[in-house]
Amino acid sequence: YDLKNEDLRDIHELGQGNGGSVKKVEHVPTGTIMAKKIVLIDAKPSVRKQILRELQIMHDCNSKYIISFYGAFISDPNICICMECMDKGSLDGIYKKIGPIDIDVVGKVALAVLEGLTYLYDVHRIIHRDIKPSNILFNSKGQIKICDFGVSGELINSIADTFVGTSTYMSPERIQGAQYTVKSDVWSLGISLIELALGRFPFADSASDDSDLSDFEGTLSPSRLGPLSTAVHRAPKSREEKDKADKKKKRKSKGVSLQGGGMTMSILELLQHIVNEPAPRLTPEDRFPAEAEDFVDSCLRKDPDMRATPKDLLKHSWVEQAKVSNLDLEAWASTF
Numbered sequence: 001y002d003l004k005n006e007d008l009r010d011i012h013e014l015g016q017g018n019g020g021s022v023k024k025v026e027h028v029p030t031g032t033i034m035a036k037k038i039v040l041i042d043a044k045p046s047v048r049k050q051i052l053r054e055l056q057i058m059h060d061c062n063s064k065y066i067i068s069f070y071g072a073f074i075s076d077p078n079i080c081i082c083m084e085c086m087d088k089g090s091l092d093g094i095y096k097k098i099g100p101i102d103i104d105v106v107g108k109v110a111l112a113v114l115e116g117l118t119y120l121y122d123v124h125r126i127i128h129r130d131i132k133p134s135n136i137l138f139n140s141k142g143q144i145k146i147c148d149f150g151v152s153g154e155l156i157n158s159i160a161d162t163f164v165g166t167s168t169y170m171s172p173e174r175i176q177g178a179q180y181t182v183k184s185d186v187w188s189l190g191i192s193l194i195e196l197a198l199g200r201f202p203f204a205d206s207a208s209d210d211s212d213l214s215d216f217e218g219t220l221s222p223s224r225l226g227p228l229s230t231a232v233h234r235a236p237k238s239r240e241e242k243d244k245a246d247k248k249k250k251r252k253s254k255g256v257s258l259q260g261g262g263m264t265m266s267i268l269e270l271l272q273h274i275v276n277e278p279a280p281r282l283t284p285e286d287r288f289p290a291e292a293e294d295f296v297d298s299c300l301r302k303d304p305d306m307r308a309t310p311k312d313l314l315k316h317s318w319v320e321q322a323k324v325s326n327l328d329l330e331a332w333a334s335t336f
């Protein structure tokens with residue numbers, strides 16, 4: 001495809017994220033339906049061109065667990081990325097519509113994401129960096145695919161300069177400033193799977209209500225997060241230090257409280273919670289198979305050295321079950 005904006009006819013909007021919006025479009029000369037992602041990039045033309053060059057790697061990403069890429073182009077001041085359109089949308093939209101997702105379907109999601117991550121890393125040395133339910137897509141053929149992976153270093157830099165991005169699926173080591181590794185993606189997968197199985201974001205304060213914290217992403221500017229995130233780097237050791245830090249945190253978090261649906265929580269409280277508290281689990285115990293609980297526990301080891309890689313996890317008994325299960329995802333897709 002030689003893509004240009006005038007050949008694309010808007011059909012409707014598919015959704016909006018931190019970096020821009022995604023529209024369902026028709027490539028008129030060929031009649032191909034595509035999803036067009038528009039990313040506003042506040043960068044020099046040379047940087048934009050560099051991003052475009054880096055995005056071309058996506059042409060070589062061929063896996064049934066990865067969204068196909070049709071092409072990208074510059075439409076000042078935006079970069080447009082055209083990809084396969086998944087007609088059932090993302091898994092966050094699906095659970096918000098139909099409620100908690102059956103654990104056997106969640107097993108198939110785990111399998112697809114692990115296959116996708118393993119392909120990206122083994123073949124292209126790409127780390128995804130943004131695993132979350134809105135980047136796991138589903139279609140009426142029953143296929144599950146991942147999108148929005150970090151192919152372009154320049155794009156990652158440009159977006160990080162403008163947006164805080166998703167902090168809530170971030171692993172403890174990433175919050176504390178460590179480099180991204182495939183194991184950071186495994187943590188994000190664990191959080192995402194609990195979210196799908198429970199039908200709510202696992203860190204949301206259950207005492208308050210069922211608010212979904214991820215709805216509040218992107219409402220903070222980096223200048224606000226900057227000094228706050230450094231406060232998370234040094235976890236307090238003694239009780240006394242902790243109390244002192246809590247007081248300091250309360251002062252600091254003033255003005256960055258995130259409010260909605262009757263819940264108030266600062267992004268700092270959430271980040272500190274991820275770093276300092278035990279990882280969430282797939283509970284209550286009697287509701288889910290023990291293999292599923294064990295799988296999620298393996299994803300959510302707080303120490304990345306103890307955490308499994310996507311390749312290890314493909315051998316986990318719960319995933320082995322998902323491989324041989326005769327669950328019909330195409331039939332499931334037709335129920336909503």
Ligand code: ADP
Binds near residue numbers: 083
């Ligand atoms: P985010 O992933 O943070 O929600 P995005 O801008 O990446 O933000 O995407 C916005 C929404 O558009 C997603 O939540 C998803 O529901 C929808 N979307 C993105 N890509 C596609 C696609 N290829 N096919 C169908 N829907 C998509």
Ligand code: MG
Binds near residue numbers: 017134135147148
């Ligand atoms: Mg996305």
